[in-house]
Amino acid sequence: EDQVTQSPEALRLQEGESSSLNCSYTVSGLRGLFWYRQDPGKGPEFLFTLYSAGEEKEKERLKATLTKKESFLHITAPKPEDSATYLCAVRGPGTSGTYKYIFGTGTRLKVLA
Amino acid sequence: EPEVTQTPSHQVTQMGQEVILRCVPISNHLYFYWYRQILGQKVEFLVSFYNNEISEKSEIFDDQFSVERPDGSNFTLKIRSTKLEDSAMYFCASRGVRYPDTQYFGPGTRLTVL
Numbered sequence: 001e002d003q004v005t006q007s008p009e010a011l012r013l014q015e016g017e018s019s020s021l022n023c024s025y026t027v028s029g030l031r032g033l034f035w036y037r038q039d040p041g042k043g044p045e046f047l048f049t050l051y052s053a054g055e056e057k058e059k060e061r062l063k064a065t066l067t068k069k070e071s072f073l074h075i076t077a078p079k080p081e082d083s084a085t086y087l088c089a090v091r092g093p094g095t096s097g098t099y100k101y102i103f104g105t106g107t108r109l110k111v112l113a
Numbered sequence: 114e115p116e117v118t119q120t121p122s123h124q125v126t127q128m129g130q131e132v133i134l135r136c137v138p139i140s141n142h143l144y145f146y147w148y149r150q151i152l153g154q155k156v157e158f159l160v161s162f163y164n165n166e167i168s169e170k171s172e173i174f175d176d177q178f179s180v181e182r183p184d185g186s187n188f189t190l191k192i193r194s195t196k197l198e199d200s201a202m203y204f205c206a207s208r209g210v211r212y213p214d215t216q217y218f219g220p221g222t223r224l225t226v227l
Contacts, residue, residue, distance in 0.1 A: 032214055043117075043204045043218030044156065087156060094169045101148075101158040 002027045006088050006104035013078055013111050021073040021107045023088030031099055033071050035064050036087040038106065044087055047073075078111045085109070115139045117219035119205050125225045126195055134190045134222045136205030145188045146206040146216060147180065149173070156204070162188065195226045 005024045013019055025033065032051055036044035048057045050066040057064050061082065063074040073086055085106040094100040118137045126132050138145055147159040161168040162180050179191045188207075192199055202223050206216040 034214070041221075043206070043221050046215050046217065049214040089156070099161070099169055100171065103156040103158070105155040 002090070002092055002100075002102050004088055004090055004102050004104035006086075006107050008107060009105070010108040011110070013075075013109070015079055015111055015113050016077045018074070018076045018078070020075070021086055021088075021109070023071040023073070023104055024069060025071070025088075025090045025102075026069075027090045027092040027102065029093045030090060031093065032091040033066055034089045034091070034101075035062075035071070035073055036089065038085045038087055040085075047086075075109070078109075080111045080113050083109055083111045117205055117207055117217050119203075119219040119222050121222060122220070123223045123225070125227065128197055128226055129194050132192050132195055132224065134192075134203050134205075134224070136188045136190075136207075136219055137186050138188055138205065138207030139209070139217055140186070142207035142209045142217075144168075144208045144213075145180075145182070146208075147190045148204045148206065148218075149201040150204065150221075151198075151201040159190075192224075195224075197226050200224055200226045 003026050007022045032049050034049050035047040038044045048064040053068045055066050061076050065072045085108045087106045089101050089103040091099050091101050120135045145162045148156050150156045158171050160170040160174045177193050181189050202221040204221045205219045208216045
């Protein structure tokens with residue numbers, strides 16, 4: 001069964017304390033792994049898409065990496081404004097050439113000043 | 114910066130009633146999506162829509178649900194006979210052709226079924 005598991009569920013960091021969030025996935029025929037940021041009461045905000053093992057993408061203090069079984073979102077020297085829930089999702093083949101999207105439950109990140 | 118908008122922001126309805134949730138995608142986008150998020154749970158994919166037809170739908174998207182693009186700007190999700198378990202935040206998303214993996218999400222409509 002296709003699934004996405006994120007860990008930890010919650011993470012508290014001091015400002016400047018770098019860390020990584022994990023997204024483990026099982027999907028038959030990965031067609032993209034997505035990272036989103038979600039602030040309370042708002043819709044997800046797209047961060048990255050990764051397609052193949054070994055791929056890396058960076059944006060400001062965030063760097064996403066991908067292996068055949070998991071993805072990491074590395075946060076370097078986080079600031080309080082990085083506090084949010086980070087969601088991982090995978091896209092896999094659906095029926096008749098279409099796609100389906102499977103989300104993880106997210107990691108709630110709190111960065112303390 | 115263009116954005117996806119959704120109305121209403123909060124909808125309260127009685128069980129068994131029909132509701133229509135509305136979305137205005139980004140103007141040059143051609144692919145549209147509905148997701149839902151029950152409070153405290155993960156985001157769930159409902160349906161994708163392209164070229165005036167459903168591209169993919171999940172098991173959640175049963176006969177009680179339907180989607181429509183009634184005009185050139187709106188994209189709607191209809192729930193025919195709401196159940197208590199339909200209470201959730203419903204997110205609309207759209208994407209263009211140039212950046213096919215970047216879905217832009219709206220702020221969501223909170224649906225409360227009493």
